[in-house]
Amino acid sequence: MILDGSSIPEGKTFDADICVVGSGAAGLTLALDLTRRGIKVVMIESGGLVFDGRSNQLLEVEMAGRTTETLVKTTRERFFGGTTNHWGGVCRAFDAFEFEPHPWMPYSGWPISRADLDPYYASAASLLGLPEVSRTFDAKALGVADRPRLVKEGEPDVEPIIWRRIPDEHLRMGQWRRQEVETSQLLTCVMNTSIVEIHPDASLKRIASLEGRAFGGHTLHFRARDFVLCTGAIENARLLLVSDSVVKGGLGNEHDLVGRFFMDHPANGISQVLLTDPAKGPTQEQFLAKSELLGWTTTPAARAKYHLQGFMSWVWPRTLAPQPQFPQELAMSKLTGLPTDKRDNDQPRYLEIVLNWEQAPNPDSRVMLSDKRDIFGVRKPLVHWDVLPQDLASAHKSMELISLAVARSGLGRVRWPDITNPLTTGGGHQMGTTRMANDPKQGVTNANCRVHSLENLFIGGSSLYPTGGWEHPTFTIVTLALRLADHLAARVKTP
Numbered sequence: 001m002i003l004d005g006s007s008i009p010e011g012k013t014f015d016a017d018i019c020v021v022g023s024g025a026a027g028l029t030l031a032l033d034l035t036r037r038g039i040k041v042v043m044i045e046s047g048g049l050v051f052d053g054r055s056n057q058l059l060e061v062e063m064a065g066r067t068t069e070t071l072v073k074t075t076r077e078r079f080f081g082g083t084t085n086h087w088g089g090v091c092r093a094f095d096a097f098e099f100e101p102h103p104w105m106p107y108s109g110w111p112i113s114r115a116d117l118d119p120y121y122a123s124a125a126s127l128l129g130l131p132e133v134s135r136t137f138d139a140k141a142l143g144v145a146d147r148p149r150l151v152k153e154g155e156p157d158v159e160p161i162i163w164r165r166i167p168d169e170h171l172r173m174g175q176w177r178r179q180e181v182e183t184s185q186l187l188t189c190v191m192n193t194s195i196v197e198i199h200p201d202a203s204l205k206r207i208a209s210l211e212g213r214a215f216g217g218h219t220l221h222f223r224a225r226d227f228v229l230c231t232g233a234i235e236n237a238r239l240l241l242v243s244d245s246v247v248k249g250g251l252g253n254e255h256d257l258v259g260r261f262f263m264d265h266p267a268n269g270i271s272q273v274l275l276t277d278p279a280k281g282p283t284q285e286q287f288l289a290k291s292e293l294l295g296w297t298t299t300p301a302a303r304a305k306y307h308l309q310g311f312m313s314w315v316w317p318r319t320l321a322p323q324p325q326f327p328q329e330l331a332m333s334k335l336t337g338l339p340t341d342k343r344d345n346d347q348p349r350y351l352e353i354v355l356n357w358e359q360a361p362n363p364d365s366r367v368m369l370s371d372k373r374d375i376f377g378v379r380k381p382l383v384h385w386d387v388l389p390q391d392l393a394s395a396h397k398s399m400e401l402i403s404l405a406v407a408r409s410g411l412g413r414v415r416w417p418d419i420t421n422p423l424t425t426g427g428g429h430q431m432g433t434t435r436m437a438n439d440p441k442q443g444v445t446n447a448n449c450r451v452h453s454l455e456n457l458f459i460g461g462s463s464l465y466p467t468g469g470w471e472h473p474t475f476t477i478v479t480l481a482l483r484l485a486d487h488l489a490a491r492v493k494t495p
């Protein structure tokens with residue numbers, strides 16, 4: 001059932017077994033999986049069923065440190081379905097290596113392993129309509145084995161990667177799951193209502209209720225046995241921090257960790273692989289880029305050898321279009337007014353590749369609270385995003401390894417942008433502000449996604465990630481939500 005909070009009378013209290021805040025990838029997956037097991041859920045969503053300027057206004061943040069408008073301002077959506085209303089649907093499970101501690105990366109290592117997630121990755125793949133959990137690049141199966149390859153098989157430092165994209169009918173989660181929510185007898189979704197504070201009980205060990213503010217300004221209350229915040233990495237931290245009327249410094253923040261270790265997948269510019277002999281016809285990578293998403297990453301062995309963080313480069317699909325001139329030549333021709341070269345064949349002369357990389361966990365990159373307030377009087381987030389010299393050095397070395405591998409094939413040379421470019425921006429993948437760790441002094445949440453110091457407050461989404469890997473985050477967000485549903489369902493059955 002879907003209700004509009006703005007037309008519910010002031011002061012109403014909703015009761016459920018479990019209360020989920022946010023209806024994005026994490027919240028929708030969790031709430032619907034719980035109802036499938038007969039559990040009564042109330043889900044609160046700040047926005048409406050479609051984009052609305054009022055809820056969008058609530059996304060405003062203040063920026064400190066490395067300021068980039070696009071990092072947080074245009075990369076989140078605040079209505080039913082959350083940011084899946086404009087995501088790309090590219091999926092890849094985190095490789096086992098990402099969960100392990102890396103001695104060269106302080107604060108790395110997850111309290112769970114890939115094996116713990118395997119069954120849930122399988123369920124997530126089937127839910128999202130993906131044919132498998134992890135796809136391997138198999139030139140024979142892909143029908144391109146007879147073509148030359150830009151990064152040859154057996155290269156020690158670089159390997160090809162190939163992604164799956166969610167089928168169109170499952171891409172916009174708010175659209176394809178809306179009917180399930182509307183017709184559910186066990187799920188009540190209260191829209192146009194923002195949670196503004198989390199209230200602990202007198203013991204300070206449990207959450208008693210959530211306070212919501214509907215458009216119109218009236219207050220609604222939500223009570224449950226367990227509560228889960230699924231509002232994205234910035235808002236999850238913000239909600240814990242603003243809930244400070246009883247516990248100074250905010251909830252779960254005994255060790256001053258809430259909001260710290262904020263990470264993204266920095267992205268900068270487009271590189272080119274200049275083909276040695278374009279007339280020879282498309283390489284495997286060019287040929288496949290017509291229909292597949294593919295690229296290269298550094299191998300775990302190379303990462304251990306050179307102390308690298310995760311790195312990926314994608315082959316940009318438009319690479320396949322005829323390219324009469326390089327962009328630089330076109331720009332130069334515009335500046336000088338001189339005509340550009342004429343090309344005598346329409347074979348692509350270069351591939352474009354896009355770079356994204358992992359950041360080292362950094363406690364000083366963080367979400368804090370600004371003194372400015374939103375329309376409900378709640379303090380806005382103040383985001384201080386850092387890119388460390390170590391991040392840049394790692395990206396630089398990774399790009400060098402890819403360039404060398406391409407050069408060794410004899411088929412091309414890589415021209416890449418200045419990795420230190422101050423325009424480097426985030427990839428729309430905010431992570432890490434309520435990181436998981438077994439030790440409460442190292443992380444806000446435990447291996448079951450529960451806030452260490454609170455018996456019934458849980459977190460969903462990529463704010464849980466201790467490290468960000470190079471893989472896209474959302475397949476793992478959905479996977480963790482299914483795992484959390486299992487855990488919460490078992491708790492509900494325990495008297």
Ligand SMILES: Cc1cc2nc3c(=O)[nH]c(=O)nc-3n(C[C@H](O)[C@H](O)[C@H](O)COP(=O)(O)OP(=O)(O)OC[C@H]3O[C@@H](n4cnc5c(N)ncnc54)[C@H](O)[C@@H]3O)c2cc1C
Pocket residue numbers: 021022023024025026027044045046047074075076077078079080081082083084086087088089090091193194195196230231232233235239427428429460461462472473474475477
């Ligand atoms: C342009 C772009 C492309 C992307 N492409 C990919 C991709 O190809 N692959 C990939 O893996 N990831 C991609 N992502 C990232 C992906 O969109 C996010 O990882 C994912 O949507 C996060 O899910 P979530 O449920 O944690 O948060 P969200 O989807 O952001 O949902 C959070 C929900 O909480 C609600 N909310 C927030 N605060 C409150 C409050 N106080 N009270 C009530 N409700 C609240 C919001 O309205 C929202 O509905 C992309 C992101 C962008 C910006």
